[in-house]
Amino acid sequence: MEERNCTKKAQVIDFRCDSDFFYQKGMACFQKGDLERANKNMERAIKFRPNDVDYLCQQAEILAELEEYESSIRLLKKVVYELDSKLTDCYFFIANNYAYLGEFQEAIDEVQTYLTLDPNGTYKREAQDLFQMLTMEMKELEDEESTYVTVHERGRLALEHGHFGEAIDFFKQVIEDEPDFLAAQNNLSIAYFSMGDTKQAIASAHLVLEKDPGNIHALCNLTTFYYQISDKDGLSSVVARLDLIYPLYPEHCGKLGSTYLFIGDYEKAYYWLRIAEKRGARRDQVFYFWMALSSYHCNDLERARQNWKRVDCFSDKPFHPFKYSKIQDMMFEPNAGSNFMVKDLIHKEIWEEMKAFQIFSLFYASHHHYRTLIQNVVKNGMNPEIIRIARGLLEEMENGKRNASMQIMREVERLAGGGKETMKHPELYSFWSVVYSFARVSEQDIKGWAAALIYLWKKEFGEPVAQKKIASDAGTTLYRLRKHIQELSIALENQWEDYSE
Numbered sequence: 001m002e003e004r005n006c007t008k009k010a011q012v013i014d015f016r017c018d019s020d021f022f023y024q025k026g027m028a029c030f031q032k033g034d035l036e037r038a039n040k041n042m043e044r045a046i047k048f049r050p051n052d053v054d055y056l057c058q059q060a061e062i063l064a065e066l067e068e069y070e071s072s073i074r075l076l077k078k079v080v081y082e083l084d085s086k087l088t089d090c091y092f093f094i095a096n097n098y099a100y101l102g103e104f105q106e107a108i109d110e111v112q113t114y115l116t117l118d119p120n121g122t123y124k125r126e127a128q129d130l131f132q133m134l135t136m137e138m139k140e141l142e143d144e145e146s147t148y149v150t151v152h153e154r155g156r157l158a159l160e161h162g163h164f165g166e167a168i169d170f171f172k173q174v175i176e177d178e179p180d181f182l183a184a185q186n187n188l189s190i191a192y193f194s195m196g197d198t199k200q201a202i203a204s205a206h207l208v209l210e211k212d213p214g215n216i217h218a219l220c221n222l223t224t225f226y227y228q229i230s231d232k233d234g235l236s237s238v239v240a241r242l243d244l245i246y247p248l249y250p251e252h253c254g255k256l257g258s259t260y261l262f263i264g265d266y267e268k269a270y271y272w273l274r275i276a277e278k279r280g281a282r283r284d285q286v287f288y289f290w291m292a293l294s295s296y297h298c299n300d301l302e303r304a305r306q307n308w309k310r311v312d313c314f315s316d317k318p319f320h321p322f323k324y325s326k327i328q329d330m331m332f333e334p335n336a337g338s339n340f341m342v343k344d345l346i347h348k349e350i351w352e353e354m355k356a357f358q359i360f361s362l363f364y365a366s367h368h369h370y371r372t373l374i375q376n377v378v379k380n381g382m383n384p385e386i387i388r389i390a391r392g393l394l395e396e397m398e399n400g401k402r403n404a405s406m407q408i409m410r411e412v413e414r415l416a417g418g419g420k421e422t423m424k425h426p427e428l429y430s431f432w433s434v435v436y437s438f439a440r441v442s443e444q445d446i447k448g449w450a451a452a453l454i455y456l457w458k459k460e461f462g463e464p465v466a467q468k469k470i471a472s473d474a475g476t477t478l479y480r481l482r483k484h485i486q487e488l489s490i491a492l493e494n495q496w497e498d499y500s501e
Contacts, residue, residue: 029461032461034462095130111130152170152183155184164195186205198225219241219245274291286314313344321345323424331423332420336368362393363419405435448483456489
């Protein structure tokens with residue numbers, strides 16, 4: 001009997017990474033603080049679409065975070081000089097880069113250009129602050145107060161750009177020279193908390209309150225700190241003090257309102273935000289969102305709709321709306337499916353080109369029974385992959401039977417900690433789409449595939465995890481997990497080989 005050759009040839013699976021895949025991967029690394037990998041993935045995305053202004057601007061931001069300011073400037077100039085002269089915000093970011101390089105005159109020229117071309121632009125106030133700081137530097141004032149104010153401004157800019165360690169050094173320098181400059185102490189507490197040093201952050205805020213027991217910024221900072229670390233006793237204690245404050249300045253009213261909004265006390269938030277509005281507080285799209293959300297929860301739907309229209313899905317802001325924590329909270333509140341703001345965001349995102357968030361939005365729409373929206377995607381969608389996913393979800397809704405491939409993603413959501421957590425990590429939907437594109441899934445394979453996706457995702461983003469634990473959490477066997485890891489790894493490996501060629 002002729003011996004049968006049992007050696008199996010690895011199946012080559014066509015898995016094509018596109019620009020969106022690398023962009024999402026780069027953004028995920030960026031959000032995680034892995035700047036080097038974010039830079040590499042964004043470079044790959046730009047190779048696919050070298051003139052995509054969104055990609056170029058994001059890469060410029062990453063380069064600035066890596067302190068490669070000159071490279072960042074080159075990209076921003078390419079955008080605004082060659083591709084889209086209307087993106088005047090680039091001048092502001094160019095000015096910031098020059099400031100970090102110590103080239104103050106160039107920075108002044110760029111910030112003046114920004115204020116001239118877009119006098120009411122998104123970064124008007126920040127640009128004016130930067131201009132003031134730069135002119136102070138240029139004049140080299142010897143006045144002691146001017147010196148520490150300038151150092152504080154440097155710290156504030158570092159804090160805004162996420163350079164928390166650098167910001168801490170600046171604020172400490174200011175406090176050493178001027179111990180009663182409480183703004184620096186308040187910003188120092190924020191910088192500490194942003195670095196994960198909760199103990200120092202809380203201690204710094206309490207130092208301010210020892211000198212000024214009614215300091216609204218310190219009380220608001222403490223409120224958000226205690227809320228985020230789930231310290232109920234600390235939170236109730238500081239909120240009791242916050243409730244006794246009646247600020248006069250519109251900015252303080254807005255600060256108080258936004259803090260109450262952050263902890264979910266919508267009635268107090270609505271009250272103080274309305275006062276801030278009446279007193280002439282500076283209003284941008286984020287402020288209008290605060291107003292819309294607080295008025296919605298206070299059943300003032302007319303005012304909620306009026307303010308939501310002004311939000312315009314944060315079109316003037318550099319962040320994606322789904323990355324904003326209060327949007328994430330809103331979308332997973334009880335009865336969120338009937339919230340008109342949620343519906344607007346999902347409708348908008350489904351027609352955007354960011355595939356990961358498109359897929360998230362389709363699953364969200366399916367969960368909340370937005371049947372008409374999904375039908376519209378099937379009928380009028382442009383991306384064949386998105387249409388296929390929408391059709392699969394629609395068939396589930398119509399015949400009442402769960403699709404095994406769709407169930408993989410739902411199991412991934414469960415393993416990741418729920419829909420809100422996967423919303424924070426949209427790359428999971430891109431990973432799932434790979435499986436959906438080639439695998440024939442049986443009911444018995446659902447948990448195994450979900451476990452493989454979670455394992456490779458964690459491994460890809462540098463989180464050590466044991467296969468045995470993943471298999472146990474998913475309720476599958478180690479054999480099935482390893483089998484699907486191998487299949488998916490082959491698909492990924494072949495794609496990387498195709499890309500490198």
